[in-house]
Amino acid sequence: MSAWRRFASTPGARFGLAVLVVVVVAAACADLMPYGPDEQHPGGISAVLAPPSRAHWLGTDDRGRDVASRLVHGARVAVVVGPLAVALYVLGGMLVGLAAALGRRVDFVVGRIVDVGLLFPTLLVLLAIQGVTSSTSLLEVALAIALTQWPYVARLTRAEALRVAALPHVEAARAVGAGRARILGVHILPLAATPALTAAAFGIGQAVLFETALTFLGFGVPPPTASWGELLAQAQASGLVPWLLLPPTIAVAAVVLACNLVGDGVRAALGARAD
């Protein structure tokens, strides 16, 4: 069966893909929303925290801004930060994990670095990044997520690389005199990359969850940028009004669910065993 057929025959994978396409299109067309993300309703105090109405489908926030518009604009943050963070940490984690196949000593060092990375507190990473760059843009948030997540990919790739390195075709390559770099890149990497690539599909959803949590705590995307975590933070600040609380919750859940369903499909497509 072709990879696409295996993907498409996984329950929910096509639905997940469709949801992701809708989110990406919405993010791209966010400017078509009737209000700008930072546009305050000129109604004074009565337009602040207004419940949903015909003019404002999802009501307004504590500054009189249209929640529906901010929700759609928030999709841009998710669409950029999720894949960016995952690309960064899958690449980094894969390289570190692959290095374990270079020999026992390298493997020991890699193992210890991964141990430290796995236990490293996320908040500190963020503080360090903010301290060094003195700002938080989408890239810094993605970097913070990547810096805390790469050890998991490194661990997965390490285990797989060590397994593949013991396979006969690697021994054969070594016997005919292939160099270290060639063995790693041509004979080990393609086989050892499967778990990391599967993790990447799930990782985008996790990265969106992460970004939401960071921004909610005030460490992520800075205001006034519209993002789903910021909407949740506003919900908390304004007495848990449902029209600020539910829309970002549903948006995040939809994206994460879709990523997990697509991840199942990718796992099936790559022929990996489901656990």
Added chain:
Amino acid sequence: MTGIARRFVVVPLTLVGITLVTFALLHALPGDAALVQAGTSRGASPESLAAMRRQYGLDRALPAQYADWLARSARLDFGESLVDGRPVRGKIADALPTTLCLALLAAALAFGVAVPLGCALGFFDRAPVVRVSSSALYLLYALPVAAVAMLVLRAGAPWGARTLAGMLPAAACLALAETVKLMRYQRGALLDALAADYVTTARAKGHGARGVVAHALRNTLLPTVTLLGSELPALLSAAVIVEQVFGLHGIGMMAFDAVMTRDVPLLLGITTVGALITLVAVLAADVAYGLVDPRLKGRTT
């Protein structure tokens, strides 16, 4: 070296590694403890700043400062908080019980719900109800912790609770994602076990459903326990959000405040204690696993 002995060497090494990176990171940030302190009393003269740096030992080389810190923290003396001057050890000791209660309660909830449900999902794998509930579980897994916590709070859960019972809703929010993860794992493990030869033998010998599950369950419980141990860092970092929403004064909130105020000694103390707890938990899980499952003797994970 056997796997366990190796672990006992690796744990202190990891701990030193974490504190070293944290130490270097916090001291690489622009501004130092003296500037943070002086920030509250504006217009500190260069002389008083220099005096303060001498007092905290900030004028010495970084490796010397780290060696000094390491020697003191080996005796669990993490210095004083820059914000209120209280000993870091005392501050952590005050906040730790809250977070530990929260995390242990969450772990117990996750384990208590995930194992029976995961087994049920695995055993009745073909039933349509199970297929539907698997999808529902996926949805629960996708919800952001902050949103779940706020929804539970809105539904009437107590804010700023100090009793174990009052912390139950917060612990449930913390446990949600882990429960789904463990449940999926338990289901997969049971499915594997049910397909194993020894379970077929049990069936052939005439065991009913209960006997078959009992056979399969014994071999699947331990990996689940170990998984829970390795999920502790995730639980502890998610605790920040739950503590923030439910107004609990735990380690998570303390770390959050310490980051906000650049309280370096407190941050170092929290990082060290957090890493220590996690390492001990993982080690304990590994030791228990090795004791019960003789197949793993001498194997390194």
